[in-house]
Structure formats: structure tokens, C-alpha cells
Amino acid sequence: MTPALVFDGLLALLAVAAAMAAIGGRDLFGSVAFFIVYGLLIAIAWVRLDAIDVALAEAAIGAGLTGILLISALARVERTASSGESGEGGRLAKIAAALLCAGVAGALAWAALALDPQGAGLTPLISEALPQAGVGNPVTAVLLNFRAYDTLLESIVLLFALVAVWSLADDGNWGGLPGLRQHARSDGVLATFGRLLPPFGLVVAVYLVWAGSENPGGAFQGGTVLAAIWLLVAMAGITELPRVSSLPLRAALVFGPAFFLAVGAIGALAGTFLGLAPAAAKAIILAVEAGLTLSIAATLALLVAGSPQRTQG
Template sequence: MIGIAFDLVLCALIVSVALAAIFGRDLFGSVVLFIVYGLLVAMAWTRLGAVDVALAEAAIGAGLTGVLLVGAVARLRRQDVPEPRPMRPVARAALVAIAALVAGLVGTAIIGLDPAATGLAGNVERRLEASGVGNPVTAVLLNFRGYDTLLETIVLVAALIGVWSLAEDRHWGDRPGLRQHARHQGVLATYGRFLPPVGLLIGVYIVWAGTDQPGGAFQGGTILAAVWLLVAMAGLAEAPAVTARSLRLVVLAGPALFLVVAAAGVFADGFLVLPTRYAKSMIQTIEAGLALSIAATLALLVLGPPQRGTR
């Protein structure tokens, strides 16, 4: 009974916070509610036993996306862009009706599912040993359906290129983001000195454990990106110029390594086919490269386009 009561309260909170974020009159307040919504959804995924999805939602859905939205609101205010006018009641009612219709269709589809059906879980379990890893999510993302993950990493690089393209011509080649200032003995500077080692250990562990336990490159890479951003926000280290060769190599290392491993499979059974004997070590190598690239790419996306000199 306690578990059911908790789930009902959690569902009510998710719906309430979502509605508050949508209908909020203040942009910053809506962004904060969006972050809270992401954390609540992560709790819901945990209750459903989908720990990998919960980690991704907390790190990327709530954490990274929330920081991006906070940065967007701050940029709008610095440029004196007026906040959008509140939606008219008719438009709000139409959105609520559409959302209710979609929710009803999804609910109907879920109720119509066969309770005894397992989907593709059986196929994954039967092939899990051949994948070389013990985590079925990692097996699907980096072995059975590696195409999807490979394209996702390329999309991240394309998004970073899009953000960099927003830079003014006079700033091209400069450092990304604005210069950060923090009091030497302030809270942010203190966190910037003490938290990064802990975050680094957690990020590396989540990447390493992802082969057999919940975790992986995206979750671990997001934590590593947060470590870099904390150090930058504390004013302890400057982000390199966007034209720095080392920075570009790190951004491209993960997708490039993934493509090399995928192409090597052609000499075995086919593109992106990992030999069972070497599958685990190959997946761990891909995950390590992807984690570094994802961390650098996500941090650079948050920092924004080049807009300050290298001196």
C-alpha cells in the first residue's frame, strides 16, 4: 500500500509540475519547474526499474537541458529581449485538449498491450552472452543497434557546429562563453576545488560499470561535462579556443573511434558487427572514447559560441 500511495503522489506531482511549467508566466520559473519535472520523471523511471533511463533523464534531461535553458533565459535578459506575452485562454485550452487527447491515445495503447508480452526482451536475453556485456541496455545501444548510438554522437557534433556558427565573425577563434568571475573564498570557488575529484571518480566509474551495470558513456560523459563546467564557473580554468586542435580532437575522438570499430567489423561479419571474443573490450574502448567526446561536446554546448578573446 505504501508503494502504491507513493506512486500515486509521484504521478500527481509530475502532472502538476508539468502544467505549472507550461502555464508559468515567468520564463526562469518555468525553467526551474522543468528541471524539477525531469528529476521527478527520473524517480518514476527508477520506480519502474529502468535505472539506465533514470540516470540519462537526471543527467541529460533535467541537468544538462536545464542548464542550457537557464543560459538561454540569461542571454535573452542580457540582450533586453522582452519575454513572450502570456498565451490567450483559447490557445491554452487548445493545448490542454491536444495534450489530453495524446495522453488518452497513449493510455489506450498501453491498456491494449498483452500483459504477458515481453517484446524484444527475450531476444536480447538470449543474445546477451554473445554481446560480451552483462547490461542489456549497453548490449542494445552498442552492439545490436549500434547504428542509433553512432548517429546520436554525430548529431551532438552537428549541434555543436551549429552553436559555434552563431559566433560573430570578429569572435571566431576565441574562447566559448563569457568570462566567469567567482570570489576566491566564495562558495562557488570552494565547490570548484573540492567537488571535481569526486565528480571525476563518479563519472569514470559510471562509464566503466556501464558494460555490466546501469551506466554508460552518455551518463558518465554528462557528469564529466558538469565537472568541467564547475571548474570553469569557479574561474579555476579557462576553456580553450574553439580553433584549438586538441579540443577538436577530443570532440571528434569518440565518433571517429566508433566509426573505426564499425568499419573493422566489415572484415569479420559486417559493418558494426562486433566479434563475440573481443566484443566486451571493443565496447569498453568505444564507451571510453565516447565519454570524453560527449563530455567535451556537452560542456561546449552549455558554454555557447565563441565570444571572448584568448588573452
């Protein structure tokens, strides 16, 4: 038993315990708190698996943004709905469900143990093609070059989710301001942080995108930091998020995916849709990432703010 293995074992135990507390708890707010802790533990597990890019995404998006979304939804639901967890099945049904789920987990565990321990996966192929990819970080190369299709469609999924969330607004609020009015004391902690943190956040976000070509980081991680900064400034009452009918906002939301699509179309004229010539790959990837960062930041911030709920500031 090496110390590393002991650490990993404790980490796995803590993550499982936090997940159980989040699922089984009585109080929903407590469950959400456990879920955020769980997400951060999983992020550490990703670091242990040498997947720093995933760790950054999990900590920022899986734990952070999902946690914020759950907390704000909880506050809204508890204002309007009965909170009892009614209609839960009897003891017998719960035992049957638990056995079934244990069976699924057991089958997955068996599948993991049955894998060929010497399987190399796609790593050799990717290492071979990496010199032509234009970037040194293999994960960025897969995301924006080898499997750019996924990333393009994913950025469009994110946009569609925002359109769907907006479309749930009351008719009277359509085109209005997202989220509720923020009240913050101008000399309070929130307002002070709202003025202090943005410059640092901007630097971190730009660094994550720029460094993402050679080191862990990238458009999604950088975009999330930007979104967090924008939300912080809005929550501190320093600025207001724009109306959902605002044209500059909509341009910012669409720009990244549209630019990506245009690059793909140019590639199609040259032979392959989304194909990048090795000589120009780095410049194109950085340009696409810059555009995506802007759009992802705007989309994520507005997803957290929610559907338009008022027409006056």
C-alpha cells in the same frame, strides 16, 4: 492499494503538477525551476520502472544540463529582448488547443491500455543473445552491440549540434573563447568547490563507465559527470575553456565517434558493419566507451558554454 502504488500515484501527480507549473507559469525563471524539479521526479519514476540507466541519464541530462541551458539562454534573452509573452491567442483559441491536446493524450492512453498485457517485447531475444554481447548490462549491450548504429549516429548528432551552435557566432568572434568571462572570488565557495570536487567527480565518472558494462551506468552518464566537473572548474575561474579553434579540443571532440566508426569499418571488413566478435566484444565495447566518454564530456561542456563570444580571456 499497496504502499508502492500510493507512492507511484503521488509521484505521477507531482510530476504532472510540476509540468503544468512549468508550462503555465507567468515567470519564465520559475518555469525553468519547475522544469528541473519535473525532470528529477521523472528520474524517480524511471527508478520505479527498474530503468536505472535511463534514470541516471534523465537526472543528469534531461533535468540537469537542459535546465542549465535554459537558465543561461533565459539570462541572455532577457538582456536583449522584450520579455512579454505577446500575441498569445484569445480564450477560445486556448480552449480549442487544450481540447485538441487532451484528445492526443486520450488517444495515447487508449493505446497504452489496448496493448497485449502478456507482450514480452524484445526482452527474451535480448536475454538469449546477451552471453555473446560481451557485457552483462543488457542496456549497454543494446547501446553498443545490438543497436550500435543508433549510438554511433547519436554521437555524431551531438557533434553536429555543437558545430551548428558554434556557427552562430559573430564573425569577429570566430575561433574565440566560448561563453562569457567567469568571475569568481578565489576564496569563495565556488572556487573552493572547484578545487574540492573534481577528484571525486573523476572517480565517479570512471566508475560509471567501467561499471556500466555489468551494472547501470555507461559512457553517456559518465561523460555528463566529466562535463559537469570541467564546467565547475571553468566557472570557478581555475581554468579557462579552450578556444574553439584549438586543435587538441577538436581532436577530443572527434575522437570518440571517429574511433567508433573505425571499429565499425573493421567489422565491415570481417563481414558485418559494427559487428563484434563475441570473444573480443568486451574489450572493444570498453575501448569504444572510453573514447565516447571523452568526446561526450567535451561536447556537452562546450554545448553548455555556447558559441564563441570573445577573442580575449
